[in-house]
Amino acid sequence: xxxxxxxxxxxxxxxxxxxxxxxxxxxxxxxxxxxxxxxxxxxxxxxxxxxxxxxxxxxxxxxxxxxxxxxxxxxxxxxxxxxxxxxxxxxxxxxxxxxxxxxxxxxxxxxxxxxxxxxxxxxx
Numbered sequence: 001x002x003x004x005x006x007x008x009x010x011x012x013x014x015x016x017x018x019x020x021x022x023x024x025x026x027x028x029x030x031x032x033x034x035x036x037x038x039x040x041x042x043x044x045x046x047x048x049x050x051x052x053x054x055x056x057x058x059x060x061x062x063x064x065x066x067x068x069x070x071x072x073x074x075x076x077x078x079x080x081x082x083x084x085x086x087x088x089x090x091x092x093x094x095x096x097x098x099x100x101x102x103x104x105x106x107x108x109x110x111x112x113x114x115x116x117x118x119x120x121x122x123x124x
Contacts, residue, residue, distance in 0.1 A: 007041075007068055008048040011111045017049045020110055023088040041070075067114035075103035075119045082117070090115070 011017040018029050018037040031038040035054035039047045047068075072078055075098075082096050082105045093114065094106040104118035 005044060006038075006046045006048045008050055009068070009109070009111070009113050010052045011049045011109075011113075012052055013110075014049045014051050017110055020089070021047065021049065024085055024090060024115075067116055069116045069118060072117060072119055075121070078103040078105060078117055078119050081105075085117075 009017075014035060014037045015032070018032060018039075021037075021039055022028055025039055025041070027039065029037045029039050035051040037049040039049075041047050070081075072081060079096050082092075085107055086092060090107040090109075092105065092107050094104075096103060096105040099118075102119040102121045104116055107115045107117075109115060
């Protein structure tokens with residue numbers, strides 16, 4: 001059995017969010033319904049975009065109440081991804097900077113979820 005994990009984000013409009021994430025990830029979702037959309041991030045991690053109006057849990061997390069971290073191989077990859085995401089229309093919250101854990105930048109999706117791209121390593 002292959003182990004897979006989901007990162008689930010509650011969003012106002014899954015189809016609109018799918019367009020946004022499709023641009024950032026450079027791929028189409030592998031599953032798309034009006035209330036739920038899934039992307040494969042890598043072989044074991046999936047990103048689910050779940051409509052806040054259709055969930056059956058008693059108290060869903062409000063939109064924007066989380067941060068997703070995406071690790072890239074090098075500090076130069078952080079800068080490259082920053083330029084790609086900026087061109088794709090991501091809301092940039094913090095431009096690339098060197099932090100104690102490595103180089104990073106912070107963006108937001110249409111629902112306000114924070115998206116951190118970083119390189120694990122010593123800051124330059």
